[in-house]
Amino acid sequence: MSRSLARIGAALAAGLLALTAAAGPAASAPDPAPDQAQTPTAADHRVLAFYQTIYETGSDGVRRYVDPKPLLGSVTDVNVGAIHLNADASLTVNDIPADHAELGVMWDDLATMQDQGVTVSAFLGGAAPGTYRYLREDFDRFYPVLRDFLRTYGLDGVDLDIEETFSLADTVHLIDALRADFGPDFIVTLTPVATDMAGRTSFSGGFSYAELERQAGDRIDWYNTQFYCGWGDLRTTTVYDQILANGFTPDRVVAGTVTNPGNCSGYVDWPTFDATVGSLVAAHPDFGGVFGWEYFNSVGYDGGGRASWFSHVRDVVGGR
Numbered sequence: 001m002s003r004s005l006a007r008i009g010a011a012l013a014a015g016l017l018a019l020t021a022a023a024g025p026a027a028s029a030p031d032p033a034p035d036q037a038q039t040p041t042a043a044d045h046r047v048l049a050f051y052q053t054i055y056e057t058g059s060d061g062v063r064r065y066v067d068p069k070p071l072l073g074s075v076t077d078v079n080v081g082a083i084h085l086n087a088d089a090s091l092t093v094n095d096i097p098a099d100h101a102e103l104g105v106m107w108d109d110l111a112t113m114q115d116q117g118v119t120v121s122a123f124l125g126g127a128a129p130g131t132y133r134y135l136r137e138d139f140d141r142f143y144p145v146l147r148d149f150l151r152t153y154g155l156d157g158v159d160l161d162i163e164e165t166f167s168l169a170d171t172v173h174l175i176d177a178l179r180a181d182f183g184p185d186f187i188v189t190l191t192p193v194a195t196d197m198a199g200r201t202s203f204s205g206g207f208s209y210a211e212l213e214r215q216a217g218d219r220i221d222w223y224n225t226q227f228y229c230g231w232g233d234l235r236t237t238t239v240y241d242q243i244l245a246n247g248f249t250p251d252r253v254v255a256g257t258v259t260n261p262g263n264c265s266g267y268v269d270w271p272t273f274d275a276t277v278g279s280l281v282a283a284h285p286d287f288g289g290v291f292g293w294e295y296f297n298s299v300g301y302d303g304g305g306r307a308s309w310f311s312h313v314r315d316v317v318g319g320r
Contacts (some may be wrong), residue, residue, distance in 0.1 A: 046289030157187025194232030228266030
Protein backbone atom coordinates (compact mmCIF):
# COMPACT_ATOMS: atom_id res chain seq x y z
CA MET A 1 0.00 0.00 0.00
CA SER A 2 1.36 3.45 -0.86
CA ARG A 3 2.26 5.98 1.84
CA SER A 4 -0.52 8.25 0.53
CA LEU A 5 -3.17 5.57 1.13
CA ALA A 6 -1.59 4.66 4.44
CA ARG A 7 -1.80 8.27 5.58
CA ILE A 8 -5.48 8.49 4.67
CA GLY A 9 -6.15 5.26 6.53
CA ALA A 10 -4.26 6.56 9.54
CA ALA A 11 -6.40 9.67 9.63
CA LEU A 12 -9.59 7.56 9.58
CA ALA A 13 -8.21 5.43 12.39
CA ALA A 14 -7.29 8.35 14.64
CA GLY A 15 -10.58 8.19 16.50
CA LEU A 16 -10.16 4.48 17.19
CA LEU A 17 -6.64 5.08 18.47
CA ALA A 18 -7.94 7.70 20.87
CA LEU A 19 -10.52 5.22 22.22
CA THR A 20 -7.86 2.56 22.84
CA ALA A 21 -5.24 4.90 24.32
CA ALA A 22 -6.28 4.08 27.86
CA ALA A 23 -5.28 0.46 27.33
CA GLY A 24 -1.61 1.45 26.97
CA PRO A 25 0.87 2.61 24.32
CA ALA A 26 0.28 1.58 20.74
CA ALA A 27 2.47 -1.27 19.57
CA SER A 28 2.39 -0.33 15.90
CA ALA A 29 4.49 2.26 14.08
CA PRO A 30 4.73 3.66 10.55
CA ASP A 31 6.51 1.29 8.17
CA PRO A 32 10.23 2.10 8.37
CA ALA A 33 12.00 3.33 5.27
CA PRO A 34 14.54 0.84 3.97
CA ASP A 35 17.56 2.91 5.04
CA GLN A 36 16.81 3.37 8.73
CA ALA A 37 19.90 1.58 10.03
CA GLN A 38 21.14 3.22 13.21
CA THR A 39 24.83 2.84 12.34
CA PRO A 40 25.71 3.68 8.70
CA THR A 41 28.38 1.77 6.84
CA ALA A 42 31.11 3.47 4.84
CA ALA A 43 28.75 3.98 1.89
CA ASP A 44 25.79 5.01 4.05
CA HIS A 45 26.51 8.63 4.96
CA ARG A 46 23.25 10.54 5.30
CA VAL A 47 22.29 13.56 3.21
CA LEU A 48 19.46 15.34 4.97
CA ALA A 49 17.40 18.37 3.90
CA PHE A 50 15.52 20.62 6.28
CA TYR A 51 12.29 21.59 4.52
CA GLN A 52 10.86 24.55 6.41
CA THR A 53 9.81 27.14 3.83
CA ILE A 54 6.91 25.43 2.08
CA TYR A 55 5.69 28.48 0.15
CA GLU A 56 7.98 31.25 -1.08
CA THR A 57 7.16 34.65 -2.50
CA GLY A 58 9.07 35.50 -5.67
CA SER A 59 10.37 38.86 -6.82
CA ASP A 60 7.13 39.21 -8.77
CA GLY A 61 5.15 39.03 -5.54
CA VAL A 62 3.61 35.66 -6.40
CA ARG A 63 3.51 33.03 -3.65
CA ARG A 64 4.59 29.63 -4.93
CA TYR A 65 4.81 26.13 -3.49
CA VAL A 66 8.31 24.75 -2.90
CA ASP A 67 8.23 21.22 -4.33
CA PRO A 68 10.49 18.79 -2.38
CA LYS A 69 10.48 16.05 -5.02
CA PRO A 70 13.55 17.37 -6.92
CA LEU A 71 15.50 16.11 -3.90
CA LEU A 72 14.74 12.51 -4.89
CA GLY A 73 17.96 10.74 -5.76
CA SER A 74 20.06 13.08 -3.62
CA VAL A 75 18.79 12.88 -0.04
CA THR A 76 18.30 10.04 2.37
CA ASP A 77 16.17 12.09 4.77
CA VAL A 78 13.88 15.12 4.84
CA ASN A 79 12.95 16.93 8.05
CA VAL A 80 9.75 18.93 7.64
CA GLY A 81 8.59 21.67 10.00
CA ALA A 82 8.84 23.54 12.12
CA ILE A 83 6.18 21.76 14.13
CA HIS A 84 4.90 23.81 17.04
CA LEU A 85 2.65 23.02 19.99
CA ASN A 86 0.55 26.00 21.01
CA ALA A 87 -0.96 27.17 24.28
CA ASP A 88 -4.44 25.98 23.28
CA ALA A 89 -3.06 22.46 22.65
CA SER A 90 -3.25 22.91 18.88
CA LEU A 91 -0.42 21.95 16.54
CA THR A 92 0.82 23.96 13.59
CA VAL A 93 3.35 23.63 10.78
CA ASN A 94 4.98 27.05 10.53
CA ASP A 95 1.85 28.60 12.07
CA ILE A 96 -0.49 26.74 9.68
CA PRO A 97 -2.76 23.94 10.97
CA ALA A 98 -1.38 20.61 9.76
CA ASP A 99 -4.67 19.73 8.06
CA HIS A 100 -4.98 23.05 6.22
CA ALA A 101 -5.80 22.62 2.54
CA GLU A 102 -2.67 24.42 1.35
CA LEU A 103 -0.49 21.75 2.98
CA GLY A 104 -2.26 18.89 1.23
CA VAL A 105 0.09 18.90 -1.75
CA MET A 106 3.08 18.87 0.59
CA TRP A 107 1.85 15.82 2.49
CA ASP A 108 1.19 14.03 -0.80
CA ASP A 109 4.64 14.87 -2.16
CA LEU A 110 6.36 13.75 1.04
CA ALA A 111 4.38 10.48 0.92
CA THR A 112 5.62 9.99 -2.65
CA MET A 113 9.19 10.46 -1.43
CA GLN A 114 8.61 7.96 1.38
CA ASP A 115 7.37 5.46 -1.21
CA GLN A 116 10.77 5.86 -2.92
CA GLY A 117 12.79 5.25 0.24
CA VAL A 118 13.33 8.73 1.68
CA THR A 119 12.85 8.94 5.44
CA VAL A 120 10.57 11.85 6.38
CA SER A 121 10.65 13.18 9.95
CA ALA A 122 8.97 16.13 11.64
CA PHE A 123 11.25 18.60 13.33
CA LEU A 124 9.76 19.86 16.55
CA GLY A 125 10.45 23.27 18.03
CA GLY A 126 13.28 25.41 16.70
CA ALA A 127 13.74 29.09 17.34
CA ALA A 128 10.08 29.86 18.17
CA PRO A 129 9.60 29.29 21.91
CA GLY A 130 6.75 27.49 23.64
CA THR A 131 6.63 23.89 22.43
CA TYR A 132 9.00 22.46 25.02
CA ARG A 133 7.69 24.68 27.80
CA TYR A 134 4.22 23.24 27.23
CA LEU A 135 5.59 19.70 27.24
CA ARG A 136 7.50 20.43 30.44
CA GLU A 137 4.54 22.02 32.23
CA ASP A 138 1.73 19.68 31.14
CA PHE A 139 3.08 16.64 29.34
CA ASP A 140 -0.15 14.66 29.61
CA ARG A 141 -2.06 17.37 27.76
CA PHE A 142 0.43 18.27 25.03
CA TYR A 143 2.27 15.05 24.21
CA PRO A 144 -0.84 13.25 22.83
CA VAL A 145 -1.27 16.11 20.34
CA LEU A 146 2.23 15.45 18.98
CA ARG A 147 1.76 11.66 19.06
CA ASP A 148 -1.50 11.79 17.13
CA PHE A 149 -0.04 14.16 14.53
CA LEU A 150 2.87 11.81 13.87
CA ARG A 151 0.47 8.90 13.46
CA THR A 152 -2.01 10.75 11.26
CA TYR A 153 0.59 11.83 8.71
CA GLY A 154 2.52 8.55 8.67
CA LEU A 155 5.84 10.16 9.53
CA ASP A 156 8.95 8.03 9.91
CA GLY A 157 10.39 9.94 12.83
CA VAL A 158 10.70 13.11 14.85
CA ASP A 159 13.65 15.47 15.29
CA LEU A 160 13.79 17.30 18.62
CA ASP A 161 15.11 20.81 17.96
CA ILE A 162 15.28 22.15 21.51
CA GLU A 163 16.12 25.85 21.69
CA GLU A 164 14.53 26.69 25.04
CA THR A 165 14.89 25.39 28.59
CA PHE A 166 14.12 21.68 28.75
CA SER A 167 15.92 19.52 31.28
CA LEU A 168 17.78 16.28 30.73
CA ALA A 169 15.02 14.45 32.62
CA ASP A 170 12.34 16.11 30.44
CA THR A 171 14.21 15.07 27.30
CA VAL A 172 14.65 11.46 28.37
CA HIS A 173 10.94 11.34 29.34
CA LEU A 174 9.91 12.56 25.89
CA ILE A 175 12.23 10.12 24.09
CA ASP A 176 10.96 7.22 26.18
CA ALA A 177 7.33 8.15 25.45
CA LEU A 178 8.06 8.22 21.72
CA ARG A 179 9.79 4.85 21.89
CA ALA A 180 6.90 3.33 23.85
CA ASP A 181 4.34 4.58 21.34
CA PHE A 182 6.21 4.04 18.06
CA GLY A 183 8.68 1.26 18.67
CA PRO A 184 12.37 0.76 17.85
CA ASP A 185 12.17 1.43 14.10
CA PHE A 186 10.78 4.95 14.49
CA ILE A 187 13.52 7.57 14.03
CA VAL A 188 14.26 9.79 17.04
CA THR A 189 16.96 12.43 16.53
CA LEU A 190 17.98 15.69 18.17
CA THR A 191 19.40 18.90 16.68
CA PRO A 192 21.80 20.49 19.19
CA VAL A 193 24.33 23.15 18.35
CA ALA A 194 27.84 21.87 17.71
CA THR A 195 29.45 23.51 20.74
CA ASP A 196 26.88 21.79 22.99
CA MET A 197 27.91 18.45 21.52
CA ALA A 198 31.54 19.41 22.17
CA GLY A 199 30.70 20.10 25.83
CA ARG A 200 31.54 23.79 25.62
CA THR A 201 28.04 25.33 25.84
CA SER A 202 24.53 24.36 26.95
CA PHE A 203 22.26 26.23 24.54
CA SER A 204 20.05 23.39 23.28
CA GLY A 205 17.93 22.77 26.35
CA GLY A 206 20.47 23.62 29.03
CA PHE A 207 21.85 20.14 29.73
CA SER A 208 24.86 18.00 28.82
CA TYR A 209 24.47 16.10 25.56
CA ALA A 210 27.28 13.77 26.58
CA GLU A 211 25.20 12.84 29.62
CA LEU A 212 22.09 12.43 27.44
CA GLU A 213 24.08 10.04 25.26
CA ARG A 214 25.11 8.04 28.32
CA GLN A 215 21.56 7.85 29.67
CA ALA A 216 19.51 7.44 26.49
CA GLY A 217 21.85 6.97 23.54
CA ASP A 218 20.40 3.55 22.81
CA ARG A 219 17.01 5.22 22.13
CA ILE A 220 18.42 8.04 19.94
CA ASP A 221 19.25 7.34 16.30
CA TRP A 222 21.69 10.21 15.71
CA TYR A 223 22.29 13.93 16.28
CA ASN A 224 21.73 16.55 13.55
CA THR A 225 24.39 18.95 14.75
CA GLN A 226 24.24 22.68 13.94
CA PHE A 227 27.61 23.98 12.74
CA TYR A 228 26.39 27.55 12.17
CA CYS A 229 24.98 30.71 13.81
CA GLY A 230 28.12 31.10 15.91
CA TRP A 231 28.01 27.57 17.32
CA GLY A 232 30.80 26.20 15.13
CA ASP A 233 31.24 25.90 11.38
CA LEU A 234 32.65 23.61 8.72
CA ARG A 235 35.59 25.76 7.68
CA THR A 236 37.75 23.13 9.39
CA THR A 237 37.19 19.85 11.23
CA THR A 238 38.11 21.46 14.59
CA VAL A 239 34.69 21.48 16.24
CA TYR A 240 33.75 18.07 14.83
CA ASP A 241 36.98 16.70 16.33
CA GLN A 242 36.05 18.28 19.68
CA ILE A 243 32.68 16.48 19.56
CA LEU A 244 34.43 13.15 19.06
CA ALA A 245 36.77 13.98 21.94
CA ASN A 246 33.67 14.55 24.10
CA GLY A 247 32.67 10.91 23.69
CA PHE A 248 30.59 10.76 20.52
CA THR A 249 31.37 8.43 17.62
CA PRO A 250 31.25 9.67 14.00
CA ASP A 251 28.18 7.61 13.09
CA ARG A 252 26.21 9.55 15.74
CA VAL A 253 27.02 13.00 14.35
CA VAL A 254 25.48 14.42 11.16
CA ALA A 255 27.20 17.74 10.43
CA GLY A 256 24.78 20.54 9.55
CA THR A 257 25.52 23.73 7.69
CA VAL A 258 23.55 26.58 6.16
CA THR A 259 22.82 26.36 2.45
CA ASN A 260 22.76 30.12 1.90
CA PRO A 261 24.82 32.89 3.57
CA GLY A 262 21.58 34.77 4.22
CA ASN A 263 20.30 32.02 6.53
CA CYS A 264 22.85 32.48 9.30
CA SER A 265 26.55 32.97 9.93
CA GLY A 266 28.76 30.00 9.24
CA TYR A 267 28.14 29.52 5.53
CA VAL A 268 31.16 27.98 3.79
CA ASP A 269 31.92 28.11 0.08
CA TRP A 270 32.10 24.93 -1.97
CA PRO A 271 35.90 24.51 -2.06
CA THR A 272 36.04 24.86 1.73
CA PHE A 273 33.07 22.54 2.24
CA ASP A 274 34.53 19.93 -0.10
CA ALA A 275 37.87 19.99 1.68
CA THR A 276 36.44 19.78 5.21
CA VAL A 277 33.78 17.16 4.55
CA GLY A 278 36.08 15.20 2.26
CA SER A 279 38.63 14.96 5.06
CA LEU A 280 35.93 13.81 7.53
CA VAL A 281 34.79 11.10 5.13
CA ALA A 282 38.38 9.96 4.57
CA ALA A 283 39.18 9.92 8.30
CA HIS A 284 35.93 8.31 9.46
CA PRO A 285 34.37 5.59 7.28
CA ASP A 286 31.34 5.71 9.59
CA PHE A 287 30.93 9.51 9.28
CA GLY A 288 27.25 10.29 9.92
CA GLY A 289 26.70 12.61 6.96
CA VAL A 290 25.60 16.18 6.28
CA PHE A 291 22.40 18.18 6.59
CA GLY A 292 21.54 21.49 4.96
CA TRP A 293 19.32 24.22 6.40
CA GLU A 294 17.35 24.89 4.47
CA TYR A 295 16.15 23.61 1.11
CA PHE A 296 14.18 26.47 -0.47
CA ASN A 297 17.01 28.99 -0.89
CA SER A 298 19.98 26.64 -1.21
CA VAL A 299 22.83 28.03 -3.27
CA GLY A 300 23.13 25.53 -6.08
CA TYR A 301 26.35 23.89 -7.10
CA ASP A 302 28.05 25.20 -10.26
CA GLY A 303 25.04 27.32 -11.22
CA GLY A 304 22.48 24.56 -10.65
CA GLY A 305 19.11 24.82 -8.92
CA ARG A 306 18.52 24.51 -5.21
CA ALA A 307 18.37 20.70 -5.29
CA SER A 308 21.91 20.65 -6.72
CA TRP A 309 23.22 21.72 -3.30
CA PHE A 310 22.16 18.33 -2.00
CA SER A 311 23.20 16.33 -5.05
CA HIS A 312 26.71 17.78 -4.73
CA VAL A 313 26.79 16.93 -1.03
CA ARG A 314 25.78 13.38 -1.96
CA ASP A 315 28.76 13.22 -4.32
CA VAL A 316 31.15 14.53 -1.66
CA VAL A 317 30.05 12.18 1.12
CA GLY A 318 29.39 9.17 -1.08
CA GLY A 319 25.79 8.96 0.15
CA ARG A 320 23.42 6.04 -0.09
